[in-house]
Amino acid sequence: MTPTSLAVLGTGLLGQGVARRLLACGLSVAVYNRSPAKAEALVPLGALLCLTPREAIEASELAILCLADAAAIRQTIFSDPLSRFLSGKSLCQMGTIGPDESRDLARLASSRGARYLESPILGNGKDAEEGRAQVMIGAESEDHDRWCRLLGLLGRCFWIGPVGKAAALKLALNQLIAAETAAFALSLGFVRRSGVPVELFLEILRGSSLYCPTFDKKLARMRDRNFTAPTFSLRLLLKDIDLFLPEADRLGVRSDALKGARRIVREAAESGRMDLDYSALIDVIDPLSPPGSPDAGARI
Ligand SMILES: NC(=O)c1ccc[n+]([C@@H]2O[C@H](COP(=O)([O-])OP(=O)(O)OC[C@H]3O[C@@H](n4cnc5c(N)ncnc54)[C@H](OP(=O)(O)O)[C@@H]3O)[C@@H](O)[C@H]2O)c1
Structure with a gap:
């Protein structure tokens, strides 16, 4: 695994753009989508198709979540009561969810040994694909410092404060x-x-x-x-x-x-x-x- 191995979970309108941008930047990207057809479309661009969230997260150091809402995130990665595969991983929540929901997810991630940051974006999938989205980061400083350069591939980044503030x-x-x-x-x-x-x-x-x-x-x-x-x-x-x-x-x-x-x-x-x-x-x-x-x- 290289330091730049990533996963994108949820390859709908936003996740498609995010994955395409990261692939175009030469990064290794594993993709997972509940209905696999949307993720399959990324394979010709170099994505590694994963049929389970676990497979995608295991293949990556940072998993970017572009899922519809907090319920979808819980179902996708926290439904297994132990989720041991999350240990040592970083999760970056990119969808639009509530501040309390985001803080709850941060606690859940921490309980599974994972780091958590939020980076909701302003702009659509095309903006992300073209690297001109605006990325609002809510994170502890160590997570911000670790991932802001990578997130900067999607557009201009702003560090808003701790988890919940960007949400x-x-x-x-x-x-x-x-x-x-x-x-x-x-x-x-x-x-x-x-x-x-x-x-x-x-x-x-x-x-x-x-x-x-x-x-x-x-x-x-x-x-x-x-x-x-x-x-x-x-x-x-x-x-x-x-x-x-x-x-x-x-x-x-x-x-x-x-x-x-x-x-x-x-x-x-x-x-x-x-x-x-x-x-x-x-x-x-x-x-x-x-x-x-x-x-x-x-x-x-
Ligand atoms: N589109 C934008 O311009 C934009 C911009 C900024 C932020 N956002 C936010 O980003 C998030 C994703 O938006 P989007 O436009 O990409 O939405 P979308 O095209 O509707 O995609 C939603 C994604 O969530 C998955 N999903 C939904 N419910 C699920 C569940 N219960 N379990 C597992 N997966 C589930 C979908 O999987 P399936 O394909 O299998 O349904 C799909 O991958 C949302 O929070 C949205 O508000 C969107």
């Missing part, structure tokens, strides 16, 4: 995804239904301090109502809102605005759009008229 920061950033996307979809729908040229609205918006780059990133999807091949799903956005809200209550910050966005995200997710791109929330905010009505098919 909290990531939630603060992700609630903006819901808030900004819902607000933009609302204005788009309002403009469209008012008969104001959308290009004029956009031109004025782009020249103002109200503009966010995410608006143009999601514009084509919202215009074409094309939410397939997501970069980030409504399912996971709803999960992040549900992590944020209780934490906000605990901290004593008012989250009424986000609660409104949550109703929209939930309605969109529960109407068959769960695994579509989160920009699909526009379908709830500004539904297109049913076929046959005078406004049918009207697009932005």
Whole structure:
């Protein structure tokens, strides 16, 4: 085993990008995914395909966890009551989970003789693949110092503090995804239904301090109502809102605005759009008229 042998557990949208980047940097990467097809796709790039989490962790010094949520992490690596294979390994949790969940996982890892750090990232799988994500590290200094250069292959790294702090920061950033996307979809729908040229609205918006780059990133999807091949799903956005809200209550910050966005995200997710791109929330905010009505098919 070389010092740079890694494992990526969870090769969904984020894990694919992470594994591809590390492989492109010439590192040895073992990959595991619950449904193996997504991990198999990485084999032609040089990944070692593992059919169990244990196999992947045993083949590596640092295992990067790109799993959906804390429950998935527990199921994947902590379901064996002893998990002896974790002893001496480092686990780097990269998904978006709650600060308390992350601290609990750190305790679990420690009880199995493993080191634990969190490194949630801002950016999508493609950003990670291209080394331009932002990586927020929550860790003890020795784990930060040991792994920050390697994590820096994915993008710019920031050491936020001990475990839990980076998880909290990531939630603060992700609630903006819901808030900004819902607000933009609302204005788009309002403009469209008012008969104001959308290009004029956009031109004025782009020249103002109200503009966010995410608006143009999601514009084509919202215009074409094309939410397939997501970069980030409504399912996971709803999960992040549900992590944020209780934490906000605990901290004593008012989250009424986000609660409104949550109703929209939930309605969109529960109407068959769960695994579509989160920009699909526009379908709830500004539904297109049913076929046959005078406004049918009207697009932005
Ligand atoms: N996509 C992004 O842009 C992005 C950016 C930053 C952070 N994140 C965060 O990173 C994490 C992964 O996101 P993603 O977009 O890659 O999600 P995804 O494409 O839906 O992938 C989820 C991964 O978790 C696995 N998984 C889910 N439930 C599981 C369970 N019970 N047991 C074992 N494995 C399970 C899935 O395995 P299967 O394939 O077998 O279902 C898959 O590997 C999430 O916490 C997300 O919030 C995502």
